[in-house]
Amino acid sequence: MSPRTVDILLPLxxxxxxxxxxxxxxxxxxxxxxxxxLGTRGMVGCVWPGRGAAAPVDPAKIKSVKARLxxxxxxxxxxxxxxxxxxxxxxxxxxxLRMALRHGESPGVARERVGVRATGKSPGRMTAARxxxxxxxxxxxxxxxxxxxxxxxxSPSVVDGLVDDGALETLVLPPAPAAERPDADHAAPQxxxxxxxxxxxxxxxxxxxxxxxxxxxxxxGSGKTEVYFEAVAAALKAGRQALILLPEIxxxxxxxxxxxxxFGVRPAEWHSAVGTKxxxxxxxxxxxxxxxxxxxxxxALFLPFPDLGLIIVDEEHDPAYKQEDGVAYHAxxxxxxRARLCGAPIVLASATxxxxxxxxxxxxxxxxxxxxxxxxxxxxxxxxxxxxRKEGPPRGRWIAPRLAEEIAQTIEDGGQALLFLNRRGYxxxxxCRACGHRMRCxxxxxxxxxxxxxxxxxxxxxxxxxxxxxxxxxxxxxxxLMPCGPGVERLQEEVQTLFxxxxxxxxxxxxxxxVERMRAELDAVARGEVDVVVGTQLVAKGHNFPGLAxxxxxxxxxxxxxxxxxxxxxxxxxVHQVAGRxxxxxxxxxxxxxxxxxxxxxxxxxxxxxxxxxxxxEIAARQxxxxxxxxxxxxxxxxxxxxxxxxxxxRQLAACAPRVEGVRVLGPAEAPxxxxxxxxxxxxxxxxxxxxxxxxxxxxxxAAAPRATGNLxxxxxxxxxxxx
Ligand code: ADP
Ligand code: ZN
Numbered sequence: 001m002s003p004r005t006v007d008i009l010l011p012l013x014x015x016x017x018x019x020x021x022x023x024x025x026x027x028x029x030x031x032x033x034x035x036x037x038l039g040t041r042g043m044v045g046c047v048w049p050g051r052g053a054a055a056p057v058d059p060a061k062i063k064s065v066k067a068r069l070x071x072x073x074x075x076x077x078x079x080x081x082x083x084x085x086x087x088x089x090x091x092x093x094x095x096x097l098r099m100a101l102r103h104g105e106s107p108g109v110a111r112e113r114v115g116v117r118a119t120g121k122s123p124g125r126m127t128a129a130r131x132x133x134x135x136x137x138x139x140x141x142x143x144x145x146x147x148x149x150x151x152x153x154x155s156p157s158v159v160d161g162l163v164d165d166g167a168l169e170t171l172v173l174p175p176a177p178a179a180e181r182p183d184a185d186h187a188a189p190q191x192x193x194x195x196x197x198x199x200x201x202x203x204x205x206x207x208x209x210x211x212x213x214x215x216x217x218x219x220x221g222s223g224k225t226e227v228y229f230e231a232v233a234a235a236l237k238a239g240r241q242a243l244i245l246l247p248e249i250x251x252x253x254x255x256x257x258x259x260x261x262x263f264g265v266r267p268a269e270w271h272s273a274v275g276t277k278x279x280x281x282x283x284x285x286x287x288x289x290x291x292x293x294x295x296x297x298x299x300a301l302f303l304p305f306p307d308l309g310l311i312i313v314d315e316e317h318d319p320a321y322k323q324e325d326g327v328a329y330h331a332x333x334x335x336x337x338r339a340r341l342c343g344a345p346i347v348l349a350s351a352t353x354x355x356x357x358x359x360x361x362x363x364x365x366x367x368x369x370x371x372x373x374x375x376x377x378x379x380x381x382x383x384x385x386x387x388x389r390k391e392g393p394p395r396g397r398w399i400a401p402r403l404a405e406e407i408a409q410t411i412e413d414g415g416q417a418l419l420f421l422n423r424r425g426y427x428x429x430x431x432c433r434a435c436g437h438r439m440r441c442x443x444x445x446x447x448x449x450x451x452x453x454x455x456x457x458x459x460x461x462x463x464x465x466x467x468x469x470x471x472x473x474x475x476x477x478x479x480x481l482m483p484c485g486p487g488v489e490r491l492q493e494e495v496q497t498l499f500x501x502x503x504x505x506x507x508x509x510x511x512x513x514x515v516e517r518m519r520a521e522l523d524a525v526a527r528g529e530v531d532v533v534v535g536t537q538l539v540a541k542g543h544n545f546p547g548l549a550x551x552x553x554x555x556x557x558x559x560x561x562x563x564x565x566x567x568x569x570x571x572x573x574x575v576h577q578v579a580g581r582x583x584x585x586x587x588x589x590x591x592x593x594x595x596x597x598x599x600x601x602x603x604x605x606x607x608x609x610x611x612x613x614x615x616x617x618e619i620a621a622r623q624x625x626x627x628x629x630x631x632x633x634x635x636x637x638x639x640x641x642x643x644x645x646x647x648x649x650x651r652q653l654a655a656c657a658p659r660v661e662g663v664r665v666l667g668p669a670e671a672p673x674x675x676x677x678x679x680x681x682x683x684x685x686x687x688x689x690x691x692x693x694x695x696x697x698x699x700x701x702x703a704a705a706p707r708a709t710g711n712l713x714x715x716x717x718x719x720x721x722x723x724x
Pocket of ligand 1: 189190191195221224225226
């Protein structure tokens with residue numbers, strides 16, 4: 001008789017599940033996690049919903065499931081989400097599953113409910129299998145039952161036999177510690193009328209237990225957080241779970257403090273800086289429904305919530321939600337998909353919604369909840385333009401005289417100033433005065449950026465680092481290398497020269513000391529211990545600096561004009577968010593924006609504080625050019641270690657693109673970042689009408705194309721954010 005079989009999806013670069021035999025007496029349902037043998041090792045896979053008859057397997061060759069993990073099961077909506085993302089992004093299903101299992105590299109006791117340990121009594125009868133197991137457990141430690149069998153390479157029945165014999169004892173591990181639950185009524189705030197209107201709609205949406213997307217659209221400081229906390233409170237009262245996604249959670253400790261003030265306990269935190277033990281505990285708590293609220297980075301989207309009643313995506317416009325490596329997915333968009341699959345409302349919060357979200361709100365697909373004013377009536381600072389063509393600083397300096405005067409005044413008044421420049425390091429380019437040689441990365445088509453604090457040149461694309469050479473590698477001249485252009489470190493130097501008495505600080509994501517140091521420095525700024533902050537986009541992320549009175553955008557043109565279709569949007573969002581850091585406390589805020597093109601529509605909108613004008617112009621431009629969200633796009637990057645094969649394959653790929661009315665394939669052309677980590681890159685872009693199923697098209701294309709063999713690789717990105 002042929003054994004019962006089950007489809008198991010493995011977290012590997014495979015699309016289809018494998019068949020395994022189910023041992024006698026084991027009951028498995030889709031979503032169960034199981035240990036299975038694979039080659040000479042074992043791994044954890046997931047029981048996958050059957051899709052009709054699997055290919056017939058030779059019963060003699062089929063391997064058996066070894067054990068089932070006891071408490072963790074992926075809920076049906078998560079299985080559907082994995083399928084959905086795989087279909088949409090064209091990533092192998094197994095790689096998407098891997099994002100949901102990533103926290104489980106070492107399945108052990110923590111992932112099993114029943115543990116075993118040796119009692120000290122010898123077994124009555126010894127076999128080779130029993131010997132292996134007793135050896136393994138000789139150290140007296142508790143191991144998960146399935147884990148012990150797997151490690152010893154014996155069947156689970158051997159464990160049972162030894163338990164019956166009295167040589168081993170089983171221990172039923174206690175359930176996850178009843179996490180101190182957030183209390184919905186711990187400290188409910190007095191909401192303003194506008195906040196209350198929005199909160200009432202969200203509470204009703206949570207109670208309705210149906211999918212609906214809300215855009216919580218409020219200026220910086222309008223109290224969006226308090227409003228969505230009301231939705232979280234409603235989910236708690238309904239006994240359901242809530243997920244809050246934040247773009248930069250490791251740095252938003254202030255958020256956790258606010259949550260604690262509101263709900264009495266901290267939320268479970270989920271991001272890469274959380275240790276593995278803690279992650280295992282949170283995972284178990286989430287799976288058992290014990291953990292009610294998770295605040296996390298994009299990977300939290302793949303946690304096995306059995307009863308998710310609400311998703312919040314804070315700062316929904318933030319590009320950090322897009323993952324580009326591996327499975328190329330946008331966590332905000334996939335959060336909307338998960339909300340739909342589990343029938344829950346979702347809230348997208350932002351002061352500068354993405355064009356996609358804004359258009360969805362205008363079309364009525366998302367419900368807009370507007371908070372047009374700052375809480376408590378503070379004003380969002382206006383931005384005055386400084387035309388660098390007319391009143392720029394002297395050569396080799398970057399702070400215009402007018403801005404310098406304002407900084408001086410601010411410091412004198414006891415306020416803080418923030419200078420924003422989205423360039424890490426000391427100088428974006430280093431060049432030889434004698435021969436013109438430019439220092440470039442040996443494995444990317446990119447300049448090396450000098451980092452003076454670390455005394456190194458670094459590539460921001462691949463992480464390559466080298467000391468600054470004493471002699472020019474081009475001509476051998478000594479002391480001839482000179483920095484060109486400003487980075488935040490150089491700007492701080494200028495601040496120190498201009499205001500020698502001022503306490504200044506650089507805030508940038510690459511400072512030594514990591515997250516801990518950054519948290520400490522953000523705290524120092526919030527406490528008023530710094531007079532002038534010089535920061536990259538890091539400072540645009542929702543921080544609350546009560547003493548900040550002045551914001552100076554040092555070069556508003558940095559991101560514009562690279563042929564990137566999202567450049568205008570990104571510049572608007574960054575500058576608007578940075579300006580929004582000022583004037584949140586008692587001090588009235590002021591802002592200056594240095595630019596070479598004050599007439600540019602983005603600068604105009606920023607200066608006039610006319611958000612609507614920006615959206616009008618940008619939406620019209622996108623519509624005109626059939627750019628997202630009015631058309632769909634995908635990018636295909638063909639890469640190889642030699643330029644000729646990358647180009648050849650890209651051309652072959654282009655030649656077999658299916659011809660479909662309305663779809664245009666652009667390229668191939670060398671990618672703007674032509675070499676990355678030593679790989680030569682060629683790019684193709686596919687453009688299609690808005691309602692077109694681009695994923696299906698790409699799948700047909702891939703099927704028609706020659707296989708990428710050897711070191712050739714084709715990376716597909718549906719809805720790309722970056723066009724490098
Ligand atoms: P946003 O997220 O929209 O930028 P926040 O939620 O950070 O705004 O709120 C801005 C400030 O106003 C915060 O310091 C917050 O504590 C305060 N605040 C907002 N709403 C209330 C309220 N209803 N009662 C008291 N303080 C509030
Ligand atoms: Zn590099």
